Amino acid sequence: MSKKINDIFSMIYEKYDLYNRLMSFGIDTIWRKQTAKEVLKKPGDISVLDVATGTGDLAICIYKMAKKENRNVKIIGMDFNKKMLGVAVDKAHGTTIKFELGDALKMKYANNSFDVVTSAFALRNLDSLDEFAHEVKRVLKSGGNFAFVDMSSPKSNHGKLLFNLYSKFMILAGSIIYKDAYKWLAYSISHIDDTNLPFIMKKMGFRNVKTKRLLSDIAYIVYGTK
Ligand SMILES: C[S@@+](CC[C@H](N)C(=O)[O-])C[C@H]1O[C@@H](n2cnc3c(N)ncnc32)[C@H](O)[C@@H]1O
Known part of the structure; x- marks a missing residue:
């Protein structure tokens, strides 16, 4: 799957930020701020190591x-896609952030x-969350x-409605230029199991693993300590 993912991001890297803002109505920036606060x-x-940093937001x-x-x-x-990292480097000009290729x-x-x-x-793009969790544990200090x-697949009716509208809008907006890529992204969101990651992180021995649900469950932050 990694090759397919890498190819998708090599296709959409120039428009990735624009579509992100349009398709989340700007809410993705609020979710990143909440994560940064955490x-x-x-x-x-x-x-700090930001894994799969993409365009560096x-x-x-x-x-x-x-x-x-x-x-x-x-x-x-860190990211495995050179083109996404290229955008990140431009955007982060004047900061001390380093961007590096890596898996x-x-x-x-x-x-x-x-x-x-x-x-x-x-996370939904990764071939194995177990391997990812193992690597996170290894590179983190005690x-x-x-x-x-x-993103997560919401449980409440309200959340489900929001999510369905969102994924339809996402495909429609994305399909103007990159139909298959955005179809895949919407599909990948609908197949998220948001209980899996906290389970894996706990199994890996992390402490105080908690999940913060955002906006009627359509996104979530998982955090914890080694
Ligand atoms: C949806 S983008 C998210 C980018 C960024 N973190 C953001 O908040 O917008 C997913 C990113 O994960 C990267 N990625 C996917 N699998 C990866 C892997 N195994 N190793 C490193 N980067 C990976 C892709 O290249 C892409 O830049």
Whole structure:
């Protein structure tokens, strides 16, 4: 699946941010801010690895929020798609964020390297959440935190209605240019099992694993501690 995912993002990288904003009505930026807030609850100067950083939005959001708090935060944004990273590098010009090529399932970082590992809207693209969780545990320092935000398939009727409208709109808007890519993205959201990740993180031995549900369940943040 990784090759298919990489090809999809190589196709849509130029329009990815625009479609994100249009298709979430800008709400994705609020969800990233909520995730950044969660991350910055860890006090002091921290090192952050943003996995599958794409065009870098979460990494940039954490950087800006930390700056406002006068905090020194070392951030690496990692992704396996060169073109998405190219956009990230341009957007993050003037910051100290480093962007690096890499695979979320085989990270090139040493054990116990980071205070925080984050990821936004990428988990459903990964071939194995178990391998991902294993890598997160390996590269996090003891006492380090993770925070992941992604879409979920809502349980409430209200949430289901919102979600159906959203995925129809997503396909329609995306299909103007990249029909198959956005059809796949909408499909991947509808097949999310949002109880799976917290289960895996607990099984992997993380402590205080919690889920924060966002906007009638259509997204969620999972966070916890090594
Ligand atoms: C939906 S985008 C999310 C990008 C960004 N995190 C955001 O908040 O917009 C998914 C990203 O995951 C990346 N990705 C998927 N599988 C990956 C893997 N195994 N290793 C590294 N990056 C991966 C893709 O290249 C893509 O940039």
